[in-house]
Amino acid sequence: MISINDLKFHYPTGNFFLAIDALNVEKNEKTAVIGPSGTGKTTLLNLIAGIITSDRGVVDVGGVDVWRMNDRDRRRFRISTIGFVFQDFELLNYLNVLDNILHPFRITDALKLDDVVIERAATLAEAMGIGDKLKRRAKDLSQGEKQRTAICRALLPQPKLILADEATGNLDPENKTRILDLLFAAVDEHGTTLLAVTHDHELLRRFDRVIDFRDFQSDMPG
Amino acid sequence: MHSFYLAWKYIVYNRIKTAVLVACVTLITFLPFALQVMLDESERQLMSRAVSTPLVIGAKGSALDLVMNTLYFGDERPEAISMQAVNRIWDSDLALPIPIYTRFKARGYPIVGTTLDYFDFRSLNIEIGRNLAVLGECVVGARAAENLKLKPGDSLVSSPESLFDLAGVYPLKMKVVGILEKSHTSDDLAVFVDLKTAWVVQGLGHGHQDVTKLADPTLVLKRSGSNVAATAKLYHYTEINEKNIGSFHFHGNTDIYPITAVIAVPNDEKSETILQGRYLAKEETQQILRPAEVIDGLLQNIFRIKNVLDAVVSVVALATVMAIILVFALSLRLRQGEIETIFKIGCSRMTIAKLLAAEILIIVMTSTTLCAIMLAIVGTFTNDLVRMLFIG
Numbered sequence: 001m002i003s004i005n006d007l008k009f010h011y012p013t014g015n016f017f018l019a020i021d022a023l024n025v026e027k028n029e030k031t032a033v034i035g036p037s038g039t040g041k042t043t044l045l046n047l048i049a050g051i052i053t054s055d056r057g058v059v060d061v062g063g064v065d066v067w068r069m070n071d072r073d074r075r076r077f078r079i080s081t082i083g084f085v086f087q088d089f090e091l092l093n094y095l096n097v098l099d100n101i102l103h104p105f106r107i108t109d110a111l112k113l114d115d116v117v118i119e120r121a122a123t124l125a126e127a128m129g130i131g132d133k134l135k136r137r138a139k140d141l142s143q144g145e146k147q148r149t150a151i152c153r154a155l156l157p158q159p160k161l162i163l164a165d166e167a168t169g170n171l172d173p174e175n176k177t178r179i180l181d182l183l184f185a186a187v188d189e190h191g192t193t194l195l196a197v198t199h200d201h202e203l204l205r206r207f208d209r210v211i212d213f214r215d216f217q218s219d220m221p222g
Numbered sequence: 223m224h225s226f227y228l229a230w231k232y233i234v235y236n237r238i239k240t241a242v243l244v245a246c247v248t249l250i251t252f253l254p255f256a257l258q259v260m261l262d263e264s265e266r267q268l269m270s271r272a273v274s275t276p277l278v279i280g281a282k283g284s285a286l287d288l289v290m291n292t293l294y295f296g297d298e299r300p301e302a303i304s305m306q307a308v309n310r311i312w313d314s315d316l317a318l319p320i321p322i323y324t325r326f327k328a329r330g331y332p333i334v335g336t337t338l339d340y341f342d343f344r345s346l347n348i349e350i351g352r353n354l355a356v357l358g359e360c361v362v363g364a365r366a367a368e369n370l371k372l373k374p375g376d377s378l379v380s381s382p383e384s385l386f387d388l389a390g391v392y393p394l395k396m397k398v399v400g401i402l403e404k405s406h407t408s409d410d411l412a413v414f415v416d417l418k419t420a421w422v423v424q425g426l427g428h429g430h431q432d433v434t435k436l437a438d439p440t441l442v443l444k445r446s447g448s449n450v451a452a453t454a455k456l457y458h459y460t461e462i463n464e465k466n467i468g469s470f471h472f473h474g475n476t477d478i479y480p481i482t483a484v485i486a487v488p489n490d491e492k493s494e495t496i497l498q499g500r501y502l503a504k505e506e507t508q509q510i511l512r513p514a515e516v517i518d519g520l521l522q523n524i525f526r527i528k529n530v531l532d533a534v535v536s537v538v539a540l541a542t543v544m545a546i547i548l549v550f551a552l553s554l555r556l557r558q559g560e561i562e563t564i565f566k567i568g569c570s571r572m573t574i575a576k577l578l579a580a581e582i583l584i585i586v587m588t589s590t591t592l593c594a595i596m597l598a599i600v601g602t603f604t605n606d607l608v609r610m611l612f613i614g
Contacts, residue, residue, distance in 0.1 A: 046566075051565075051566055072570070075568045075569070075570055076568065078568040079567060079568025080568075082568075084566055086563065086566075090559065090560075090562075090563040092560055092563075093235070094231050094232050094234075094235030094236070095228075103564070103567070104567050104568065105224075106224035106227065106228055107228075107564050107567065107568075107569040107577075108568055108569055108570075108573065110568070137235075
């Protein structure tokens with residue numbers, strides 16, 4: 001599903017440097033990414049999604065060279081192929097749960113919003129245990145409910161790949177397990193590939209594979 | 223449409239910020255338009271009546287006060303002149319004189335003492351009832367009648383000039399005999415009486431018990447032949463009716479009775495010029511005015527003030543627009559996280575611009591609608607507002 005070769009990336013300022021010679025993630029694989037802060041885990045997710053690009057290396061997602069597409073195609077590819085679960089949920093406080101889940105459909109013409117999608121969003125929310133909170137504003141939700149809403153938003157476009165950036169980072173142990181259960185169930189059900197950044201070593205055993213970022217170079221070569 | 227949906231949700235969520243923005247845009251749009259509407263209407267109202275009134279003669283003093291009082295029955299109190307001013311014009315044979323006496327009020331509306339010529343001159347028609355015929359009657363303007371809920375057969379009492387003037391004249395209960403058709407001028411808000419009735423209101427004419435038939439000796443102060451001097455206990459009539467109308471009389475020479483002004487309708491242009499020339503002498507105590515010129519002077523001043531106001535409003539508008547830009551810039555900064563998120567999800571910068579444009583459009587449309595409603599309200603009440611602001 002993901003194939004990275006000869007990746008070299010650095011930000012215009014600072015001495016951060018990410019180098020990955022080769023990294024492959026198979027389809028339907030649930031992969032955890034671990035490593036100390038500042039080693040480039042979030043940068044890797046952004047590079048895979050094409051939010052940032054580099055002129056050194058190749059990132060292939062589902063057979064598509066993400067960086068070689070033009071900006072418009074890359075955005076359309078991202079919104080229809082990749083689901084993002086952000087560390088801080090990044091829900092919009094002024095929207096209710098349903099509108100937050102449907103939000104990707106309202107900001108692009110690559111996804112078509114119709115009654116079927118709205119029905120699917122309600123079913124997904126029901127499965128995530130927030131079916132009774134569809135009309136509640138995001139700011140009035142608990143941390144667990146926010147995270148579930150964020151997962152629903154990522155899953156609704158039925159992406160081939162889910163990138164989760166510390167999706168369980170702010171949750172208590174009980175909620176962490178529940179959220180991961182729900183995420184794994186959804187991934188299994190839709191045959192999705194999951195690449196999840198986490199600091200939580202207790203959860204690692206549940207993933208098919210673990211990538212440790214200490215194996216990659218993250219300092220500018222001298 | 224999704225842009226408008228999301229923009230609407232954001233606006234509703236931030237309703238206080240939105241309300242302040244809408245209020246700012248509405249006010250800054252409304253002010254210059256409302257000012258223009260008011261000025262157009264005031265120009266129309268003031269000029270149309272001024273142009274249709276050829277000449278006004280009154281005591282020397284403020285020309286504007288005299289014209290505003292004679293044409294619009296405003297609260298200005300120009301010095302009174304006597305009926306001799308009317309006779310002087312009659313004697314000149316150059317114009318038709320129409321006396322106007324506007325000193326008194328009835329329930330807040332000016333009592334205009336005049337002659338029947340005034341109704342012909344202003345083309346005023348009676349809608350219900352009849353015109354003035356007998357002393358003590360009044361004909362009421364359409365809006366005054368509407369506001370006071372008067373109809374022919376009702377009574378209207380003149381207001382005392384001073385509540386504490388115990389020695390002053392008694393209020394006169396006047397009989398409403400007619401209601402005028404609407405003319406959309408100051409006549410709609412006036413109570414018209416015959417000049418003599420106005421003098422009765424002033425106390426210059428009065429009616430009382432027949433002193434030659436007084437039975438109560440305490441009412442008689444002194445008798446000498448046919449002359450009887452009565453005490454203040456003598457009963458004065460406060461209403462003129464068929465039974466007591468015969469007792470009403472005027473003391474002294476009515477030629478020196480007061481009026482406010484005379485509207486002179488010249489026979490022709492030449493007569494007008496000659497008549498104007500007769501009031502040019504240095505020792506002349508009266509002035510003759512062409513109302514159109516006086517009102518034009520007033521409007522020039524108003525327009526000068528309007529130009530200043532326009533400049534002030536422009537500066538305030540500029541400041542408001544800059545403040546609104548600042549609000550949006552700060553809002554953008556506050557929403558940086560949200561913008562980052564939707565950009566990461568896959569939204570284009572154009573969509574973000576569309577979202578902001580939709581917000582601005584909703585605010586502008588709401589403000590425009592509010593402004594239009596407020597202008598419609600101003601339009602409805604312009605007549606009264608102009609009267610309140612310029613006439614009093």
